[in-house]
Amino acid sequence: MAKQNIELIVNGDRYQVAVDPWRTLAEVLREELNLTGTKVGCNQGDCGACTVIMDGRSISSCLTLAVEAHQRQITTIEGLAPSRTELHPIQEAFVEAQAVQCGFCTSGMIMSAKDLLDHNPHPTEAEIRAGLSGNLCRCTGYVKIVEAIDLAAKKLDPAGAKEA
Ligand code: FES
Numbered sequence: 001m002a003k004q005n006i007e008l009i010v011n012g013d014r015y016q017v018a019v020d021p022w023r024t025l026a027e028v029l030r031e032e033l034n035l036t037g038t039k040v041g042c043n044q045g046d047c048g049a050c051t052v053i054m055d056g057r058s059i060s061s062c063l064t065l066a067v068e069a070h071q072r073q074i075t076t077i078e079g080l081a082p083s084r085t086e087l088h089p090i091q092e093a094f095v096e097a098q099a100v101q102c103g104f105c106t107s108g109m110i111m112s113a114k115d116l117l118d119h120n121p122h123p124t125e126a127e128i129r130a131g132l133s134g135n136l137c138r139c140t141g142y143v144k145i146v147e148a149i150d151l152a153a154k155k156l157d158p159a160g161a162k163e164a
């Protein structure tokens with residue numbers, strides 16, 4: 001089957017790529033665009049390591065064909081930090097809460113956290129755990145990740161956190 005020409009809009013940059021119709025978004029991000037911050041663990045929708053944001057919602061990029069992402073707005077972990085010398089508040093919180101061990105799950109965790117906090121700026125612990133239910137971590141036991149997301153919520157909206 002012939003390759004298809006698609007346009008991917010990733011972290012605000014436009015890329016024209018010719019892709020086989022069966023290639024996943026995760027493969028194309030990593031292998032064609034060299035955006036290797038998005039990880040592939042299970043490659044079947046179970047682990048969440050490949051989570052990216054597409055049109056404002058988190059998706060598993062291993063379950064999404066690259067052609068489905070044609071002209072959609074995609075954000076990967078590389079697009080979160082405001083500059084090369086600053087971290088996004090969620091990234092800062094993961095560092096401060098020591099929520100990273102091997103780091104393989106971390107990109108996906110942070111992208112799921114971004115989706116959660118974009119839609120629910122002051123989640124309860126139960127809501128944080130539900131928001132992470134599609135992301136597996138083999139190292140941390142999740143406690144520090146949950147703490148990091150709670151800290152990120154306070155960083156992103158300190159005034160709201162006081163009221164809550
Ligand atoms: S690699 Fe996509 S969910 Fe595991």
Ligand code: FES
Binds near residue numbers: 138
């Ligand atoms: S930090 Fe190792 S899998 Fe989560």
